[in-house]
Amino acid sequence: MFHPRAIESAPGWCDEDGIKLYTISASGAAVDPAPYRERLSEIKAARDIDWPATAAFAIFHEGASCAYLVLAWWGNDNELFTSVSVQTPNGWIEDPSRFSFCLWDLEVFWFERNGYIEHLYCEQPDLRAWRADRLSKTSTPT
Numbered sequence: 001m002f003h004p005r006a007i008e009s010a011p012g013w014c015d016e017d018g019i020k021l022y023t024i025s026a027s028g029a030a031v032d033p034a035p036y037r038e039r040l041s042e043i044k045a046a047r048d049i050d051w052p053a054t055a056a057f058a059i060f061h062e063g064a065s066c067a068y069l070v071l072a073w074w075g076n077d078n079e080l081f082t083s084v085s086v087q088t089p090n091g092w093i094e095d096p097s098r099f100s101f102c103l104w105d106l107e108v109f110w111f112e113r114n115g116y117i118e119h120l121y122c123e124q125p126d127l128r129a130w131r132a133d134r135l136s137k138t139s140t141p142t
Contacts, residue, residue, distance in 0.1 A: 005104045009134040015040060017051035018131055019058050019071075022108050026064040036060035039069050039092045043083050049073065055120055055130055057112055059105055070101045072109065078121055080113070111135035 006025045013021040015037065023031035040058055044051055056073035067087040072080055085092045086099045093099075101109070112135075119130035 002103070007104075007107060007135060011132050011134060013134075014131065015058070017044070017056075018127075019044075019051065019056045020112075020131055020134065022057065022059045022135070024059055024061040024063075024104050024108075026062055029062070031060050031062050033060055035067070035087065036069050039085055039087075040071060042092075043069070043071050043085060043094070047083075049075075053127075055116060055127060057108070059101070059108055061102075061105060063102070068099070068102070068105075070105055072101075072112070074116055074120070080109070080116075108135055 006028050007022060008024075008031075009020065009022045015021060019040070021033070023033070025031050036058070054073050054075070056071065058072075059068070059070040061068040061070060069085040069087075069092070071083040071085075075081055082101060083094060084096070084099050084101055085094045115130055115133045119126050119133060
């Protein structure tokens with residue numbers, strides 16, 4: 001059953017390449033970003049992408065049963081690419097046949113889609129303005 005989850009971000013929440021960071025928590029507790037940041041670095045290193053010049057965001061999602069790292073980036077003019085990693089007892093895995101983003105992540109996706117149109121898919125693209133635009137919605141699980 002759907003219950004709202006805490007979604008947080010802030011203008012200073014970026015990694016070293018400017019990737020916007022979000023947290024989502026099933027319990028409402030603060031999310032420790034450390035294990036996610038390590039995995040994010042691994043995922044980025046595995047791809048030949050100029051991250052500082054790419055509009056991208058990551059979601060550190062403490063789900064009810066697993067920790068999910070969702071990395072999404074814009075490419076090919078208007079396509080959103082995604083990578084989803086899940087922390088298992090054997091470590092982080094990325095397996096698109098078993099794991100994907102979920103309905104709580106879609107709130108961030110929708111916000112970022114609209115921000116992409118407003119700031120980047122327009123006559124005068126502004127990556128800095130896109131990076132400064134954040135969804136932050138804190139809610140208490142019921």
